[in-house]
Amino acid sequence: EDQVTQSPEALRLQEGESSSLNCSYTVSGLRGLFWYRQDPGKGPEFLFTLYSAGEEKEKERLKATLTKKESFLHITAPKPEDSATYLCAVLVYNFNKFYFGSGTKLNVKP
């Protein structure tokens, strides 16, 4: 069964304390992996797309990487405004279905 698991569920960091969020997946036929940021009460905001193992994407303090079984979202020197829930999703070839993880809630303290 296709499945996406994110860890940890919640993460508290001090401003400037770098860390990584994990998204592991077991799917048949990965077409793409996506990261989103969601602020409370709003729709998820698209961050990155990764299509193949070894691929990396960067945007400001965020860097996403992909292996054959998992993806990491690295946050370097985070700021309080990076506080949000980060969601991971995979798209599979079978019927072009999207599967979302349950998210990691990040809280960055000043």
Add this chain to the structure above:
Amino acid sequence: KAGVTQTPRYLIKTRGQQVTLSCSPISGHRSVSWYQQTPGQGLQFLFEYFSETQRNKGNFPGRFSGRQFSNSRSEMNVSTLELGDSALYLCASSSEGNEQFFGPGTRLTVL
């Protein structure tokens, strides 16, 4: 390029009523998906429409239905509302094989 729009943004209904939510996708996107999001459950997939046909469906009761029009705009309908239907309903559009872009959501409160 305009983003995904959803109307209305907020709705208050009472149990037993029905509701229709609307979603306009990004121009050129033919796939529209609907999700329900509650605090304890995360994003729950409702259904996806592609070129006016329901392509995928989640595990929701038949009270939840949808449709897509020839201009790719989509509506979802919930009949016989229950208290547990209170949630943020999100619509997302995508072009084939690519990322989904989400709208701001419709906050539905059932009293």
